[in-house]
Amino acid sequence: MTSRPICVLGNLNVDLVMGPLADWPQPGTETFVDRCDFRAGGSAGNTALVLQRLGARAGLVSATGDDALAVMLAEPFYGPLDRIARLPGRSGITVGVAHPDSDRSFLSYAGHLDRTDLGFFREALAGWPLDGALALISGGFAMPGLHRHQRALLDHLRLEGAEVAIDPGWPDDGWTPRNRAEALSCAEAADHLLLNDKEITGLTGRDTADAAVTALAETLASDTTIVVKCGARGAIAAGPSGRHEATAAACAPFDTVGAGDAFNAGYLAALAKGHDIGHALQAGTDTAGAVIAAFPRETGPIAAPGRRRSA
Template sequence: MHRAVRCMVPGQPDMAARPILVVGNANLDVIIGHLDQWPERGTESFFAHGDLRVGGSAANTALVLQRLGARSGLVSARGDDFAGEAIGRAFDGPLDRVATRAGATGFTIGLLHPDSERTFLSSLGHLGDLDADFFCTELDGLPLDGTLVMLSGGFAMPALMKGHRALQDWLRARGAEIAIDPGWPDGDWTPDERTLARDWIAGCDHLLVNDKEAAALAGTDDAESATATLAPWLDAEATLVIKRGAKGATGHSNGRTLHASAVPAQPVDTVGAGDSFNAGYLDALARGMPLHERLKHAVAVAGEVIAEFPRTSSPLGTTPESVPA
């Protein structure tokens, strides 16, 4: 049996697909590497790779959705400096809502390591006071009924943490389908942060976390056992997705667990790999594709993005129709 597909040009909006809104953090990313050990204090080091670009979990996902031709937008904020101006230029579409806040734009230094791992050092800047009321104000007036809404980077916005579930409920009451990727809390997981995250998980339709986040949340050593712990925390019809890097991705829904292998890639810059995966997943979901095809499309998109350096804004060649069955 063959599924009918729509042909489309990468980067061109597919108007038959559902709209997608990405809600969360946008900041400046400073990427350098590769770093195998911390430099001696008081010295200077030079690196072969360096990039200065718009970033943040939500913005990374929204940028890749642009490149995929999704009907999408970013709901976020920026500071009133040069970095904020760059964010504003990147998101000026009909579904984008990026408010200007007084003060410096937050930024993240991403350190690339030779084993494809990365480490982040961040300054919150304008992100420090973005709360649920701010996002409700910015979302008001946007089409929400039937829209896919991705809440991304909740732990990067301290003022949002207590109101995160209230924002989810506000969106659901307006007909939105909710996906979340909470990110990693400052430092490490505390009992309070696990309790918050569990409340968020119970109020979403799609949970997308990487293998380390899944294990930390579940208190287990590996992604396989984390699935058994986390799945009951979700609504019966919700979907759990665990991003596993070079091992691909695992999805669990309606009592079934599926796996998609990673596409062979030569990773150069893995900053935003999970955010790119999220974009591929949402893109396929917006087009009505089943879970296994969403996973395959997501790992293919992430593989294409992390092989780039520096990042570009050109259309991506990976489409759901181009991923092997």
């Protein structure tokens, strides 16, 4: 089966994951944790790395700073469809703090991500085979230079012939009226809207993911597929092909950082191979489970996921 190319656009930065941490340290004190991993990450970077492990025909369009970390960040992305630029300034860093219940909190320094704006991405996409491709904009709210212009980038991708997906992430200043309006404008231009359960309830103001999906479906175009990643509860999707659910295998991971990004990779890789939404939803769920099962993160191949359990 011929697979369509997948273009991942967004944030590439260093991820420092530490924990577990039950309580935040008091000012002026020092706390030691048992586990740590230092790796290339960011929402788009995580998805692109998992697509490599799935053997997908994919490329990352992103950037690093011009410091010593740039070499580590760019090293995994040497394929013919990767476009990694160096921008002035220090590379962005995210510290992920793992909690005993497998949840996590983040502290982020944007660094070079301030300069990954609309002009940068349009220039970096020159020559990329977008016609017929799948394109994901990931981590838009983590890129101060882009997030007010995500809709324009989505429109550009669509004009170039791509089927587009968006995973905006969590806005730094919360779901303000302006951030909601921006996210909804982008969702209107997307074929696939990929959110987690906290993001979709924050966006819509509803109490549950199910209620949020119903409310959002009434707002968006009928050809938009809304996907909600619910962690250990699996995932749900609603769109032109109806409603679908996927179940997650039982596990107790230490590090869930990037689980949603891994889901995005499995979901898009399945769509690129021509599978339907139900299969893709399960593939995303299975891929996320396979990735977060290991700490530190592995880099080897992941077996083809996506056994269809429900539709």
